[in-house]
Every structure is written in C-alpha cells, then in structure tokens.
Amino acid sequence: MIAASKAKVVPGKLLIDGKWSEGSGKTFDTFNPATGEVLTQVAEGGATGVDQAVAAARKAFDDVNGPWRKMSASERGKVLWRIADLIDKNIEELAELETLNNGKPIFESRYVDMPMVADVFRYFAGWATKIHGETVNSFSNAFTYTLREPVGVVGAIVAWNFPLLLASWKLGPALACGNTVILKPAEQTPLSALRFGELALEAGLPAGVLNIVTGGPETGAALVKHPGVDKIAFTGSTSVGKEIMRSSAETLKRVTLELGGKSPNIVFADSQMDSAVKGALNGIFYGKGEVCCAGSRLFIEKKAEDEFVTKLVESSKKIRLGDPLDPKTRLGAVVSEKQMQTVLGYIEAGKNEGAKLLAGGKRAQVNGDHGYFIEPTIFGCVNNDMKIAQEEIFGPVLATLTFDDIEQVAELANKNVYGLAAAVWTNDIKKAHQLSRRLKAGTVWINTYGVMDAALPFGGYKQSGFGRELGMHAIEHYTELKSVWMNL
Numbered sequence: 001m002i003a004a005s006k007a008k009v010v011p012g013k014l015l016i017d018g019k020w021s022e023g024s025g026k027t028f029d030t031f032n033p034a035t036g037e038v039l040t041q042v043a044e045g046g047a048t049g050v051d052q053a054v055a056a057a058r059k060a061f062d063d064v065n066g067p068w069r070k071m072s073a074s075e076r077g078k079v080l081w082r083i084a085d086l087i088d089k090n091i092e093e094l095a096e097l098e099t100l101n102n103g104k105p106i107f108e109s110r111y112v113d114m115p116m117v118a119d120v121f122r123y124f125a126g127w128a129t130k131i132h133g134e135t136v137n138s139f140s141n142a143f144t145y146t147l148r149e150p151v152g153v154v155g156a157i158v159a160w161n162f163p164l165l166l167a168s169w170k171l172g173p174a175l176a177c178g179n180t181v182i183l184k185p186a187e188q189t190p191l192s193a194l195r196f197g198e199l200a201l202e203a204g205l206p207a208g209v210l211n212i213v214t215g216g217p218e219t220g221a222a223l224v225k226h227p228g229v230d231k232i233a234f235t236g237s238t239s240v241g242k243e244i245m246r247s248s249a250e251t252l253k254r255v256t257l258e259l260g261g262k263s264p265n266i267v268f269a270d271s272q273m274d275s276a277v278k279g280a281l282n283g284i285f286y287g288k289g290e291v292c293c294a295g296s297r298l299f300i301e302k303k304a305e306d307e308f309v310t311k312l313v314e315s316s317k318k319i320r321l322g323d324p325l326d327p328k329t330r331l332g333a334v335v336s337e338k339q340m341q342t343v344l345g346y347i348e349a350g351k352n353e354g355a356k357l358l359a360g361g362k363r364a365q366v367n368g369d370h371g372y373f374i375e376p377t378i379f380g381c382v383n384n385d386m387k388i389a390q391e392e393i394f395g396p397v398l399a400t401l402t403f404d405d406i407e408q409v410a411e412l413a414n415k416n417v418y419g420l421a422a423a424v425w426t427n428d429i430k431k432a433h434q435l436s437r438r439l440k441a442g443t444v445w446i447n448t449y450g451v452m453d454a455a456l457p458f459g460g461y462k463q464s465g466f467g468r469e470l471g472m473h474a475i476e477h478y479t480e481l482k483s484v485w486m487n488l
C-alpha cells in the first residue's frame with residue numbers, strides 16, 4: 001500500500017515575467033511513479049512559452065534602470081538567503097512533492113536533497129558580494145582594470161533525478177552573479193520547481209528574473225536555439241548534451257554540461273571491509289541508482305572477493321524497498337515505466353552476456369502491478385567489456401569486477417567514456433592518493449562515497465561533460481570578463 005500524500009498538488013503553469021500563465025493551453029500529464037497514477041497536468045511551454053520567457057528574462061536583464069540591475073550585490077545576496085529560509089520553512093511540502101513526482105524515498109528528499117538546496121542558496125548568497133574584477137598594471141599612461149559581469153540570460157535545463165537540487169546548482173550561481181534565468185525542469189518531475197517559483201517570488205526576486213517553462217525535449221531545444229539566450233547550463237544525458245553542443249554552436253552560446261557517468265568504486269583488500277560494503281551499497285542503491293555519480297562499477301581486489309561479495313549480497317537483501325513516502329524506506333520507485341523497462345533491459349543484457357546474477361534481478365511488487373519498483377540487483381563475474389560494465393544503466397544495478405593491483409585497476413577504471421566520479425577504499429594512504437591522481441574523474445572519494453558540499457566543485461572529465469558546478473569555480477561560468485583601458 002502506498003500512503004496518501006499531504007502535499008497539495010495543483011496543475012502546473014508557466015512562470016513568465018513574475019506571473020503564472022497557462023501558455024498555449026496545451027498540457028501534459030505528470031505521474032507518481034510509486035503508483036503509476038497521474039498526479040496532475042502541467043502546461044507545455046513549447047517554442048511560444050520559450051519566446052515569452054526569453055522576452056521577460058531579456059527585459060529584466062537589459063533594463064539598466066530595472067529593479068534587478070539596480071539591486072546592489074548585497075541585496076541580491078539577501079534575496080538568495082531569503083529563498084534558502086523559505087526552502088527550510090516549506091521543507092516538508094517540497095520534500096513530499098519531490099518524492100511524489102520522482103519516487104525517491106522521503107528520507108532522501110527530506111534529509112538530503114532539500115537541506116542541500118537551502119545550503120546551495122546560502123552558499124551563493126555569500127558569493128553575491130564577492131564577485132569582482134582587478135586593477136592591472138599595464139602601460140604607464142593607462143589605467144587598466146577588469147570587470148566581472150553577468151553573462152546575461154541563462155537557460156537552465158535539468159534532469160529528473162534530483163529535480164530541485166540540480167536546478168539550485170544553476171540558479172544559485174546564476175542569480176548571485178546577476179543573470180536572469182529560464183528554468184526548464186524535466187518533463188517527468190516539474191512539481192518541485194513550480195512550487196519553488198512561488199517561493200522565489202515571495203523572497204523578493206523581481207519579475208522576469210526567474211522564469212519557469214515546463215515541457216519536454218522540444219521546449220528544451222527551443223531554449224537552446226533561441227538567439228536571446230546567452231548561456232545554457234545543462235544537466236542530463238550525454239547524448240542530449242552532444243546535441244545541445246551542436247545546436248548551440250549556431251549562436252555560439254556559452255555552454256556547461258553535466259552529463260552521464262559510470263563511476264568506478266574501487267575496494268582494496270586492506271580496506272575497512274564493513275565500511276566499504278556500506279559505501280558500495282550506498283554508492284549504487286542511494287537514489288535508486290538514478291544518480292549521475294552512482295558507483296555502478298565495483299572493482300574488488302581479487303583476494304577479498306569472496307568475503308566482500310558475500311557481505312555485499314547479504315546486506316543488499318536487507319535494504320528496505322517500498323513506499324517512497326514511508327520514512328523507513330531506503331529504495332523507492334524508479335522514475336517512470338520507460339526507465340524501469342530500460343533498467344530491466346540491462347539486467348537481461350547482463351544475463352545474456354554471461355554475468356552471474358547474485359541478487360535481485362526483477363521488478364518488485366510493492367503496490368501490486370502498479371508502481372515502478374526494481375529489486376536491488378548485483379551481478380558477479382562481470383567482464384569490463386560487457387554492456388553492464390560500460391554503459392550507464394541509471395538504476396539499482398551493480399556490476400562487480402575484480403583486479404590484482406593498482407596498475408590494473410587504474411587501467412580498467414579509466415577504460416570508459418565517462419569520467420564523473422570514482423572512489424577508493426583502502427587503509428594505505430599512499431596508495432589512495434596515488435590512485436586518486438591516476439583516475440580520470442571530476443571527483444574522487446577516499447573511504448567514503450557520494451558526499452557533496454556546496455563549496456566543492458562538481459563536474460566531469462571526458463564524456464561526463466565540462467564546466468564545474470558548485471564552489472567558487474561555478475562563478476566563472478556565469479560571468480564574462482571585460483578589460484577596460486583608460487588613457488591617462
């Protein structure tokens with residue numbers, strides 16, 4: 001049985017120029033993946049909605065006498081801080097909306113996602129007053145300095161796995177730097193972003209500074225093509241990332257891409273075995289494995305394989321799979337029927353390629369035949385060339401592989417098109433740092449997995465994308481640098 005939700009679900013509209021609009025009147029359904037039921041209808045922005053949102057965002061940015069451009073950096077920081085306070089104040093409702101729409105356990109939405117959303121806004125609230133250029137010594141008869149200016153209108157397109165959190169990673173720095181934004185949430189999970197839009201207005205964000213256009217790929221593509229947009233900040237799949245890069249070349253937009261991953265989680269025999277087991281499970285089953293930096297390739301040093309895998313499989317069977325709204329649930333429903341079929345397809349591919357199914361492997365019946373639940377699944381005897389070792393599954397499916405030494409595991413781990421994250425478990429500190437340098441990944445965790453902080457940059461090597469979100473480096477991606485020369 002799935003519990004009833006307390007959060008109010010209302011039909012979704014477009015947020016354009018500080019007002020809620022129905023757009024063209026076209027809508028799409030949004031679902032609860034735990035039941036398969038339609039939650040409500042949401043406006044389909046399409047190219048027309050994008051046009052209107054861009055006009056509003058351009059006006060709010062270009063009007064040098066408008067409220068946004070006249071607002072001091074300190075006041076901008078205060079607005080961002082107020083947004084964070086409002087997130088905290090409405091945290092139960094936001095967490096519930098996220099869980100209803102995405103299927104993730106309420107434990108995650110309430111205690112991880114939403115607190116981090118508030119943290120991200122507070123972190124970037126602090127940056128608003130610390131963005132500056134430099135005076136530079138050049139010719140003796142010149143006064144030269146740089147100005148760090150906002151890029152302009154930012155199109156933020158995000159995926160469905162951390163709907164509001166991924167949006168905050170873009171909105172925080174974009175707004176701190178003085179840009180205006182058009183947010184396009186994923187079509188599967190628009191609800192938390194729409195509630196967030198109300199809170200942003202309540203916090204005092206002037207009209208047109210944040211616009212929200214819901215819709216599918218066509219709406220996203222219209223945003224990427226639009227000549228009125230200066231930058232696209234994208235989180236999503238590598239294939240769409242490539243398309244965005246091609247299409248934004250037409251207008252030479254600034255682009256940052258946070259894409260897919262197939263992160264290696266590497267366990268040496270000298271590690272604290274119980275912590276590493278927990279880290280391995282957390283690495284793949286947190287967020288139902290629908291996590292860009294999921295530790296979906298587990299490399300175990302051969303001499304520890306038997307003991308480690310036995311513990312891993314036993315512990316995986318204790319993971320509480322069930323109603324996402326139950327606070328005790330640790331594994332919820334995958335986001336959609338389509339995603340469930342993709343994941344089940346990979347499980348079949350693993351079996352067909354000769355990998356050994358050690359745990360799980362099928363759809364779980366939590367709510368009868370309704371709801372898209374998959375058992376925590378572990379494969380052994382995986383070869384690094386198999387599909388389940390190379391491709392991003394984006395579901396609760398772990399491929400375990402073995403290695404003999406640091407040289408071999410560095411080569412195997414790097415033999416993949418992605419490079420988002422990696423982890424090393426060992427008690428040998430030298431080995432941990434040596435391997436961290438060898439791994440081609442934007443984040444390396446040592447003796448932990450998946451921890452994040454608003455102050456630490458996050459992003460990919462190789463086909464996991466480029467640019468960094470969070471931390472001070474995010475500021476560079478939302479600003480232009482101008483040199484000013486004055487003849488003395």
Ligand code: NAD
Pocket residue numbers: 157158159160161162166184185186187215216217218219220221222224235236237238240241243244257258259260261291292293392394420459460464465
């Ligand atoms: P997706 O690429 O299909 O969709 C992402 C977003 O792009 C959605 O809002 C979608 O409507 C939009 N979109 C789709 N086609 C578009 C187009 N042609 N032009 C413009 N916009 C378009 O990805 P998904 O399946 O929703 O998300 C899962 C992917 O996101 C995984 O690959 C995952 O690894 C990745 N991801 C990466 C990070 C990171 O930080 N690196 C974080 C979360 C998710």
